[in-house]
Amino acid sequence: MVSSLLIVLNILILLAWVAFGEWGLWIFVFLSSVLTLIVSLGTNTNITTMANTTLNGSNNTGMAMTYRVSTLNINIQIFIFFAVGLFVTIFKNGMVSYVLSIGRQIDTLEEEKNALVAEHSSIKGTNDALKEKVIRYAALKDVTGKLSSTLSLDSVATIVIDSVSELVERVDVSNLFLVDDEAHELALKAARGKEGTVSVKSKKGDIFDIWVLKQRQPLLVSDTDKDFRFNIDLIPQELRRDFKSVIAAPLISQKKVIGILRVESREPGAYVSDDLRLLATISDLAATALENAKLYHRIEELAITDGLTGLYCNRYFKERLDEDISKTVRLKQPLSLLMFDIDGFKGYNDKYGHIAGDIVLKSVGGLVK
Template sequence: MICQRYTSLIKIQIKRLFNHIFPYLFFLSYFLIPIYCGIKFYSPQIIKFIVLIYFFCACAVFVLLKQAKKKKYLFSIENEKLTEDINILNGKIKTHSIITSVLGDKIRRYSALKALTEKLVQKVSLDDTADLILTKAYTLIAHSKGRAILYLVDTKKQELNFFASYGGVSSVKDTRETVGARGADVFDDWIFKHQVPLLIEDTKKDFRFDAKVSFKAQHPIGSLISTPLIVGKRIVGILRLEDEKISSFSSDDLRFLSVFSDLAALSLDNSKLYEHTQHLAITDGLTGLYLRQYFMVCLNAAIKETINTGVAFSILMIDIDRFKKYNDKFGHISGDIVLGRIAKVLMKECPREGAILSRYGGEEFIVLLSGIDKTGAVKIAEKLRKKIAQEKIVLRRTKTHVTVSIGISTCPEDGRLADELLKISDIYLYKAKQKGRNGTCFC
């Protein structure tokens, strides 16, 4: 390889030398050949003839060399121009390819956004809507890396509450014990206060938060992009994407997130409104407990489950003792206060899992205890009865106490039909009243 390279270089140098020396050798021969011929033949005519021929030949060669040099010069200029045009075209091709790639990505994103709109129309549950928004934000904006986090605003307290997240190591929906355990941080508080989108390429170097980032996050944050979810003039939440690496998000991601957030905010607000409306349809406005109609639906479902699995459940029917006396003495508004306070005690003291609390009618309440047999139901009933009796209620500046009587029935021990179980609970309730009130009865 080295010999071939040096051989080619030598050939190039010889060619250049020949191109430069040849004209001079030709003109030198213009003088040498006539002299040689004149010495050899001693003829002036021959010398003149040869000189004349050489003169014309020299002129012809000079003209040809001049034209060749000019053509070579023009060719080099044309070659440089063509090279420049090729470079410009290559640059344009590269630019167009980048633009095509970017436009293709935008088209893909906005096409997915259109499909997301169609899917969100079909979602009414807040959990389903949030899951869909998080997964799409994770894939379309975060490019399936880092984490997507959703905070919702508690309208009563006007504070951010963690709702759900998606991504991380397992790329699944996180729980409150993981990402949400730390709650909102300085970035979320800043967005909640200013209600504008936020892009941070490096959390350690951003002058707005460098001095404030003092919390110890379970997941290191290198960069993040976040936006408020606004409906009208109300902020309903914050959608945030974060990654451990720096510069994971761009300004184009922020622009797309702003469009995405408008759709997400409206969908979440509609889902919250739907759930609130649904809640109002099945709950009592005074006590906040479920209405009788919804309780009956839950009771029938519990009976079917008990028949299939054999797992027992119990019913507590609760009635306020001498409720009419409170109404007559303190007025109907005071009666409403009593109902509300007892409902709060029931919600606080009943098991949080598997308990359905309902206002059965008037001053009666009913509780369904899933997976609780007769013995367990009696313990819970006694606990509730004592807590209610200890509750201090102020009616027209007068401290008073109320008591309740409780009847207990258990499925399948006392029956396998809803009407049968309710009838037995009612019978035991009135037995408790006949025994002097402020007691429980189960047999």
């Protein structure tokens, strides 16, 4: 009976530890010891009584031996309870320390893993950005080759506007404005939308283009409705377009703004600083190409026009006359030719001098043009 009780109590001690922790463990150890002591004392009393009844002739020495054996058994049983409790406590503390150590190692490994993942993501992002830049710079090399292959102003403008639409992402409309040297204002040279050519109502630019022209620096607007520098209400209603994001860069040649390259999107926050830098790079290439095309066009004009009147020279007149006569004969169309003279010009020139005569020739040339 005592053995069965010991097994049951030890099981209860373990269950108490699981259910209530260390305090429950030692409370059950104490209660189990008290219960075992009470049961053992009662059992020993019965055994002693039975021994006296059976052995009437026994002496007191036998009784003392029986009591000492019973006391020893009780001490051993109580010792077993406390030994189990102590073992369980030591085991539990060791397991807790081990689990905490494993937990700290797991946390450390998790932190290292997160750091490696973050580093990998950063490196991957950097690699992707570098790849994109390499692709863009390769495309810029092709743009440079195309711009170098022509000296036609219209061809250069077409190459520039097409390149911007292809290289800059999220482009709804791209515009190229050139400065009219005579009128001292912007004039739209080329425009392109997602589907190709697009009609732009503001041929002379709007508040964003004027800002770039005056400030002589690139412009990035993430949201036209929230940018404090610009008031959209200042744009006439008939000239407004549906856009939210704008980037623009000046075309500067010989410290002079010769035009503006602009890109816009209907989505707010469509562009970042990298897009603006790319546009500025294209603008630098475009400025050089456009200036070369203008110089070439100017040289061509000087070769076929009179420097004083601005009218075509005699050689070019004869070349075009032969071409037009051949064309009218081939197409069987009429051809008109007007010739006139300035009456009294020689006398005027002799009387007032060559400078005054040049003024007359230049004025008449302006009227003819």
